[in-house]
Amino acid sequence: FGGGVAEINYTLIPLMQDAGLDTEWRIIKGGEEFWNVTKTIHNALQGNPQGLTEEQREIFRRYQELNAREFEDDYDFVIVHDPQPAGMIDHFENSRAQWIWRGHIDFSTPNESVFDFILPSIRRYDAAIFHLREYVPKADDLPPCYIWPPAIDPLAPKNMALSPEDAAYIVDQFGIDVERPLLTQVSRFDPWKDPLGVIDAYRLVKKEFPDVQLALVGSMAHDDPEGWDYYNQTVAYAAGDPDIYILSNLNNVGSVEVNAFQVHSAAVIQKSIKEGFGLTVTESLWKTRPTVAGRVGGIVTQIQDGETGWLVDSATECAEACIEIIRNPQEARQRALRGKEYVRRHFLTPRLLRDWLVLMNQLLGNDTSGAEVSVVAAA
Numbered sequence: 001f002g003g004g005v006a007e008i009n010y011t012l013i014p015l016m017q018d019a020g021l022d023t024e025w026r027i028i029k030g031g032e033e034f035w036n037v038t039k040t041i042h043n044a045l046q047g048n049p050q051g052l053t054e055e056q057r058e059i060f061r062r063y064q065e066l067n068a069r070e071f072e073d074d075y076d077f078v079i080v081h082d083p084q085p086a087g088m089i090d091h092f093e094n095s096r097a098q099w100i101w102r103g104h105i106d107f108s109t110p111n112e113s114v115f116d117f118i119l120p121s122i123r124r125y126d127a128a129i130f131h132l133r134e135y136v137p138k139a140d141d142l143p144p145c146y147i148w149p150p151a152i153d154p155l156a157p158k159n160m161a162l163s164p165e166d167a168a169y170i171v172d173q174f175g176i177d178v179e180r181p182l183l184t185q186v187s188r189f190d191p192w193k194d195p196l197g198v199i200d201a202y203r204l205v206k207k208e209f210p211d212v213q214l215a216l217v218g219s220m221a222h223d224d225p226e227g228w229d230y231y232n233q234t235v236a237y238a239a240g241d242p243d244i245y246i247l248s249n250l251n252n253v254g255s256v257e258v259n260a261f262q263v264h265s266a267a268v269i270q271k272s273i274k275e276g277f278g279l280t281v282t283e284s285l286w287k288t289r290p291t292v293a294g295r296v297g298g299i300v301t302q303i304q305d306g307e308t309g310w311l312v313d314s315a316t317e318c319a320e321a322c323i324e325i326i327r328n329p330q331e332a333r334q335r336a337l338r339g340k341e342y343v344r345r346h347f348l349t350p351r352l353l354r355d356w357l358v359l360m361n362q363l364l365g366n367d368t369s370g371a372e373v374s375v376v377a378a379a
Helices: 004-018 032-045 054-069 086-091 112-122 164-172 195-208 226-238 255-264 279-286 315-327 329-346 349-363
Strands: 077-081 098-102 127-130 145-147 182-186 213-218 244-248 267-270 291-294 310-312
Touching: 004 279, 004 349, 032 054, 032 112, 054 086, 077 086, 086 098, 086 112, 098 349, 127 349, 164 255, 182 195, 182 255, 182 279, 195 213, 195 226, 195 315, 213 226, 213 255, 226 244, 255 279, 267 279, 267 315, 279 291, 279 329, 291 315, 310 315, 315 329
Parallel strands: 077 098, 098 127, 127 145, 182 213, 182 267, 213 244, 267 291, 291 310
Antiparallel strands: none
């Protein structure tokens, strides 16, 4: 099922192939010890104070070498996503390829010791890409850095048009009462996504609207060993409330089902407290759903507070926004319609493909002066 990066690649790589690029998708190998280390790195680069032991550093290095051995370096470009495989480049001193590193998380306040561990590898790349200018690390000797957001595929099963009747039929299969208002958050079970805070907000809304329901819909990714721990914490925090539904791909929730939950919801929530970008926000806006999200990271580039959605800083503010939406559905819909138009202009996959083509041509030294692009080199 994967996370947001895998979802982008499922669409982007076929588009690249259709555009004439001979593109392959390689997935690195790793045991549980490796995924535990990379989760620690992921959290640390987003500000968690927990560092790496020397044993963990050695595990990371060992798996970089293992994956590099199985990688045939016979490409014009190698695109590496996120920290997990970032060190593979250290094993290709004489590569003829241009290596591009794509960071999908918030690097604005990293754990310095972990960042210093990864930094020498990042410096070896020919280019690096970040979602926001604020995410570019404050370090010397970085490769040329580019800023552009990710995008969604409007034709993918998760985002294709789905009638309200079809959405209600699908949601009903999971025990949801389709005649009562539903709040939904779609995300991994991760402290950065704050599902416990969403439950707090739901409980406040329920005081005003006792018939409201909450769905927390996620996916259990194989490279996220903490996911099960936090899933169990979330279940415990729900405390058996029959109106809270905690669902995942293990309950046969796939892309179409996620689509249905978003379409059917009175409000879609993404109450992240740390977020690289948060494509679920764009997905919800594309479906013309009133969207309430944390005022963090890349989310603030997707929602214009008060115009296309609601940005919040606490469970209380989240609840107040949801109450406003349930109380004034027509006003909420007008805001959501403006949100869909903003997504159409900025966050669909044809724009993402264009950005990649422009960057590759720039790295090859070709003239791209006539291209309309969102690629911007960071200062």
